[in-house]
Amino acid sequence: MTTADLGRGRRVGVPSTALFTDQYELTMLQAALKAGTAGRRSVFEVFTRRLPNGRRYGVVAGTGRVLDAVENFRFEPDVLAFLREKGIVDGATLDWLAGYRFSGDIWGYPEGEVYFPGSPILRVEGSFAECVLLETVILSILNHDSAIAAAASRMSSAAGDRPLIEMGARRTHELAAVAASRAAYIGGFASTSDLAAGFRYDIPTVGTSAHAFTLLHDSERDAFRAQVDSLGGGTTLLVDTYDVAEAVRTAVEIAGPELGAVRIDSGDLLLVAHRVRQQLDELGATGTKITVTSDLDEYAIASLAAAPVDSYGVGTQLVTGSGHPTASMVYKLVARAESADPGAPLVPVAKKSTGGKTSVGGRKWAARRLDAYGVAEAEVVGTGKVPEELAGQQLLVPLVEGGEVLVREPLDVVRDRHAAARASLPLSATQLSRGEPVLPTEYAPGPSGS
Known part of the structure; x- marks a missing residue:
């Protein structure tokens, strides 16, 4: 299927998105290349620690735009010239950037789905070098679009x-x-x-x-x-x-x-x-x-x-x-290989600082447990094997494989998916009064029982 066959979702010429990033993404890359750690297989996840105050659910939006941004993340000659002129990174890093193409895998919640604190709504896998560069552009899109979609969802429910x-x-x-x-x-x-x-x-x-x-x-x-x-x-x-x-x-x-x-x-x-x-x-x-x-x-x-x-x-x-122009999502490294060897095992990593900015390590799956009436009752997140009773309720789907985009959906499909996802939540989800997330997030025991 070509992009011209997609109906809704007309794609027009998109310039390089490579500079929609923060400088420290490139300086981290330079240091990792020099240290020999840039090639370590890594897993990054996008999630939010909390919903905006009083909101009952979040809405995943911007995924289609993220896929376009990843596909167009190219360091073209004029971009490289700018980086060289400003002395932002060294020559070896510029040479590496000149051939940059994301070749990893991306999994995520389907666009239009709802999410809750801790939901791993996007998982980016590949070398540290190729994944870390995408942090800013992915977050800028998802944080903006998800915030707007959540407000729109509340308004459409009220209407x-x-x-x-x-x-x-x-x-x-x-x-x-x-x-x-x-x-x-x-x-x-x-x-x-x-x-x-x-x-x-x-x-x-x-x-x-x-x-x-x-x-x-x-x-x-x-x-x-x-x-x-x-x-x-x-x-x-x-x-x-x-x-x-x-x-x-x-x-x-x-x-x-x-x-x-x-x-x-x-x-x-x-x-x-x-x-x-x-x-x-x-x-x-x-x-x-x-x-x-x-x-x-x-x-x-x-x-x-x-x-x-x-x-x-x-x-x-x-x-x-x-009143909530961002979804406060973050992009965190949750697992990385012990070495640059392609067969090296992944080890969980996590930020453990004080002040509430902690994260949970490990490559995660997510599933939504339903009650006997088919109504969602919990968001379950875990590492390792998915429990058999939740196997049919998994939320993450493949979006990119080996650098190739797998999914481009008409907006009507995404819109209908959101309506169905919202309808599957408890009735209190659509209350406008302030409250806690309508579903609790439960963390299933990992392989080591953690």
Whole structure:
């Protein structure tokens, strides 16, 4: 299958991602090459020690972008020239980097899956040299996208069957906006206002007009007529530039009772939505829908559950992770070979410092234990052999083998997977009140009983 056959997930030319990294990745490489340890087989894992305060679950998002980044991690001549000019690494290291191609293996939770503290959501295996270089770019993608997807998931849960529109492009970096649209779609949003996201990932796009369009014209009536003449009666008219009641009346007069929708962007949305619904019905526009925007988050969306609202537009709170713009994931070495000999056995390693930044050593598996009703009851993480009763519930799947990407999924598949994963959790997972992770993370005894 070629990338052109994938439907959702259009891939356009991607430049080298090699400099999306921290300098110390390269200086560690140089020192390891000199010490003769760079070739030791190593296992790195991505996990978080805790979820954002009060959150019940996390959402794995960005995996597809990680695979693209790994595939495009190349030290091209201009990049090498920059490193040489700045004296960042020595000549021997530059020669090594010139031929860099990741040739190892990557396993991970399927994109869209949920995760919990300690979940090994990505496992990168290969030589220390080739794996350590990927730390920063992998974390920057997963931390951003997973944070946005988690916020989107909470919002879509609060919205129920009402569709959500992602419209946060003007509230974040232009490239982050595209990634945020992708993550929001995974989390349950139905569409985006960002055309770059629509082009790159084939996400449905929407949009009609802003207040500036109304202010441009001599009257609100003129603005509505211009929009309807151009876009048809099924368009969405923005009705809160001046007087809402007058705008609704004018909108129906011009577009007729078949007017597609009206948008409310300010005021007491609960009260205004009820008044607008009543007015639309009295004017015979019973099929006209109501879209609300204006700094919504999951709590505001939940508060509008009883309002006659048909869809929500969300911007700032979504692209900033609704107060948690990062998932706080880390990339840690958990096992390495005793020597550079390809057959050398792996030994577990782990950080044991004080202050809560400890990690658990060993190459891990993860499984989700279900209760008698098929509802998830625990995240089980371990090393060594997987218990027979959990063999069918393992979470990590192969993503890259021998440097070759194995999985590229349409976003609709990922989006559906997330919906199914969230539905498999206990009902308390979707509560907006602060609480502990909805599943405990249990560590199974390792080969030595540790």
